[in-house]
Amino acid sequence: MRITEQAKQQCRARILEKASELFCARGFDQTTTRDIALAAGVAAGTMFNYFPSKETMAMTMVSDALAAGEEEFRGRTGGELAEDLFGFIASGLRKLRPLRPFLGPVLERSLSPFPRKNVCPVGEAARQRHLDFMQQILASHGFSSAPDYVATTIYWSLYLGVLAFWTSDFSPNQEASQALVDYSVRTFVHIISGSAGGDGGEHVL
């Protein structure tokens, strides 16, 4: 008997749902793939056909949440650049919020500022899509005066800093993170709008 595409999608969704529940209840590191297979009622071998590791499950949830955030944001562009960027980042964080209890160790391993040999492909795809989307926002507001690699590296550094801070921000409604995003975005806009950098040659490493 062939498994229908629909049955596959349902199985995949059930695995993610149970994995998310377990990660939230027990913590990411304390949950085994065996626990997840048991809770989802699938054989371990079957589960590995869908997800090679629990890291991949978690990063799939992150990726789906960020994609949903982008979708939500798409209808709301049209403000100033800083507002658009704030809105973009905030939409993503809102969708990530249910995952917040277990995000720290997951993001740390999958979204590093450092280049690495063994990249989690799902995490790498989510990173790339996020940066592409950010660059579309920039493009819709005019060109950037900073070189692309500078803009991308600084954006990603600041964004990881925001994510890292936000995953363990216990202030009411994550107000502390909100201020951090606000400062980070304005700073970033300042760079790419050409008011910073580029006095050329004066400084040598």
Next chain:
Amino acid sequence: MRITEQAKQQCRARILEKASELFCARGFDQTTTRDIALAAGVAAGTMFNYFPSKETMAMTMVSDALAAGEEEFRGRTGGELAEDLFGFIASGLRKLRPLRPFLGPVLERSLSPFPRKNVCPVGEAARQRHLDFMQQILASHGFSSAPDYVATTIYWSLYLGVLAFWTSDFSPNQEASQALVDYSVRTFVHIISGSAGGDGGEHVL
């Protein structure tokens, strides 16, 4: 027979020297603690009295290099804030340069933007000292208008981004990193000088 303090220091230095040679020649991940003990001519048990892991050895080298960079920089303060910060970061990078071939995986594991349960104590101490020094530089130029946690988080995000980029920057004389440091520093100065952020309450995560 008691081992003198001098003999201990010599043994410690020899272990670090051999570890550094091996890390550069073979890569960090490909070097085992057994290789290092053999090259340094000490028993594995003795070596573990000095360093509990090769991560600790590598982070000790990083920490020593950054401390040497701070020392070098100390005689050169007195410029504008952006120049001082550039000088501070550049001094550290110059001292880190000999370690550059194997720094990526080491820094990634030890200096993460994410809070973690099992911190490398040597890395954590180096991070804290670097941030304290940065705050001394800020203080010598007047107060910062951004909340401390914002300034510190953004500085550390940008600094990790610089380190990560620099460890794999193959442009001549790391010119690309130089531009990145330049932009990052100016950006940071812009934030803390009060020109960014703080329009309060308009944006909600």
